[in-house]
Amino acid sequence: MARLKLKLQLYCGDEIAMGPGKADLLEAIAREGSISAAARELGMSYRRAWLLVDTMNGCFREPLVEARPGGGSNAGAKLTAGGAAALAAFRALSAQVEGGASGADFEMLEKAIRKTPP
């Protein structure tokens, strides 16, 4: 049976304000407590992670990620309340959309597609 993959992205002009990669990064920042540790965990450069955070913070009316206070040169990062809420809403919306991919059209495609290429 065919496997369905759904990619949901929310745009701010031509920029992606939120999508699966950015949601994964927010989760890693919440878990790790810093952008650099989150980047390491996801196997991306610090520069790339920082740019993704910068895009999110610019696209949302309130920043999603902020520096943890008092860190000095070891300052970490954490999600704001708005960041945690946006992440939760994105995950819930993704699950809702995936749950809606059913019915006759999906079944027709699922039956017509092989499980693996011949």
Added chain:
Amino acid sequence: MARLKLKLQLYCGDEIAMGPGKADLLEAIAREGSISAAARELGMSYRRAWLLVDTMNGCFREPLVEARPGGGSNAGAKLTAGGAAALAAFRALSAQVEGGASGADFEMLEKAIRKTPP
């Protein structure tokens, strides 16, 4: 308000059997009557279009695209009945899934994201 973009892909093992790009190619083949003319219309190389068709034909139990009979060296291509049905089902499923991206989580994100970056 944020703009939502949804990308729906159906996998066959590690290969994408059907997605937005392949659906666009099927539509162009149906319109143009050949893979090379469809490739030109979409601004992709003939080689790339041919590979996408080859992947689709391998991933589906019945081929979606076949040579038009009697063409000789000018042989064109057309969708099979199964190809036209798969394309229609994919477009319908995509519209259904997009219509399902609403509700409180979507509204929360839509309000929190700027229309354009600052």
